[in-house]
Amino acid sequence: MVTVLLVIFGFLAGLLGALTGIGGGVLLTPILALHFGVPIRQAIGTSLVAVITTSAASSSVHLQRHTTDIRLGMTLELATSLGAAVMAYLVGYFNRSVLEGLFVAFLLYSSFTLLRSGGKLRSDKHAAAMTKENGHIPPYEPQRYPLGLSASLVAGALSGLLGIGGGPIKVPVMFIFMNVPLMVATATSNFMIGVTAAASAIVYYRRGDIQPGIAAPLAVGVFLGSLLGARLAPRVHTKIVVYLLVAVMLYLAAHLGVHLLGEVL
């Protein structure tokens, strides 16, 4: 029964993640912790497995379209995987309440960022770039590698800390600071997520923080949900879906916050 529920929740998180382009990782950890009684550290590790599965599947599609910059991705992966592995190691020394508190903060931050942009996922600059690119990749040369690598280190650390893919950090860094076309930035970010998540997931697995009995049904659900979401995305009104995502994130933040207070007091 729990298995079936895990598949269903994974499916919904994957669907919502793919429809908004934010990825389902942010929803998986709190859902596992709150509704399945999984200790937060195991919830993070388990969520990472689902993130790798989704990244591998969607990245293979981007590679077939030749929009991924493998060289750029590989270079930034030096930083993301280092940040992710070191953070995953450190997480072993964090106590449960600290992790839950960080997660509440992250959920609130993401919600408010989305609300402030009025439910639009991409800025006007993003939208203009999409129109200009129109399926063609303009010639480019990635710039400001030191900045890109530093930001990637932070993105990797966040991924290892929270069990998320970190696409919403990597895409703007490549697009705005490194001067990479948006289409390439999106594909390359997706490409990097699998390796970044694996760098920390391996550490979590070795520590015993990934339970295959939970990870497998969840990954199956997320995989199916994101496949469907990717197909539906062009036909769905994004703004409504983004507000739905914000509502779910605020609910999870509140629930996790109450849970946290119960622990601390």
Added chain:
Amino acid sequence: MNQMREPAFDRIVGLVLQVGAFGCFFIMLAGLIDGLFMNGHIPLDIERAGVLLMLATPVVRVAVACFLFFREKDYKYGYVSLGVLVILLLGSVFGIGEH
């Protein structure tokens, strides 16, 4: 231009990811179906195999890209890939932390 796009390179790396993702999906699905209808101890092993294959897929992807870069005599990116591979493997050797 940095991104000299080699279709064959993309195809091979993409294939590794595709095989990994779909392979895991079906292994995990088999584990689920088995677990739901048979309730034995075997499914957990199947699911564990699926999780391990998933963890290994990005590592294999980096190793394959590393090999391809060296074969093209693109040493700079060959070493970059090797660096990523080392970080991934170090995690599996030292990454224990407190339990």
